[in-house]
Amino acid sequence: DAGITQSPRHKVTETGTPVTLRCHQTENHRYMYWYRQDPGHGLRLIHYSYGVKDTDKGEVSDGYSVSRSKTEDFLLTLESATSSQTSVYFCAISPLEDREQFFGPGTRLTVL
Amino acid sequence: AQKITQTQPGMFVQEKEAVTLDCTYDTSDPSYGLFWYKQPSSGEMIFLIYQGSYDQQNATEGRYSLNFQKARKSANLVISASQLGDSAMYFCAMREGITGGGNKLTFGTGTQLKVEL
Numbered sequence: 014d015a016g017i018t019q020s021p022r023h024k025v026t027e028t029g030t031p032v033t034l035r036c037h038q039t040e041n042h043r044y045m046y047w048y049r050q051d052p053g054h055g056l057r058l059i060h061y062s063y064g065v066k067d068t069d070k071g072e073v074s075d076g077y078s079v080s081r082s083k084t085e086d087f088l089l090t091l092e093s094a095t096s097s098q099t100s101v102y103f104c105a106i107s108p109l110e111d112r113e114q115f116f117g118p119g120t121r122l123t124v125l
Numbered sequence: 126a127q128k129i130t131q132t133q134p135g136m137f138v139q140e141k142e143a144v145t146l147d148c149t150y151d152t153s154d155p156s157y158g159l160f161w162y163k164q165p166s167s168g169e170m171i172f173l174i175y176q177g178s179y180d181q182q183n184a185t186e187g188r189y190s191l192n193f194q195k196a197r198k199s200a201n202l203v204i205s206a207s208q209l210g211d212s213a214m215y216f217c218a219m220r221e222g223i224t225g226g227g228n229k230l231t232f233g234t235g236t237q238l239k240v241e242l
Contacts, residue, residue: 055232116170
């Protein structure tokens, strides 16, 4: 299994508070991704990174920011959490640009 | 328009039977990739199989095969000899074209498969 961890695995927070989710990999893969999963929508890409300090927006990036200062870590930040950001968040990594991605275990975030 | 369509929200199959999960896609890009993932009730996303748009043969991985019909824009997953452990949600996903843009996947809404005795 690809070495991907996500922290925290579960979090409950209140509307308006900042939240940071961490994705850590031990595979030295270049590409990293953040998705959210909601019922009826499958997985949707939030942001992705194609190298240290290189990031770009995905399909549902509003309200989210990311940072990647090291190859192994990709952080997702909700500057001011809203109830619509209640979701399961998955991090994924891939060594190649055009092949399969390997997913972390997910983080369940609840915004009250 | 939906880029990935999975029209079967739920399916049942008898153990040891084969089952086909449907996936159609929409792209005008000549270079693309198609993926299938499995998500058991425990929640993790497991990669199953990949098909590139230029691949001449259908992809196979053990009991999984991808029935790729390019002209019809379909990429159905076939699971042979179903097992109880195959009960899960299955997602079809697509990557479109171009290098330099990362491997951005678009997912379908999934098909819930239940394998029965």
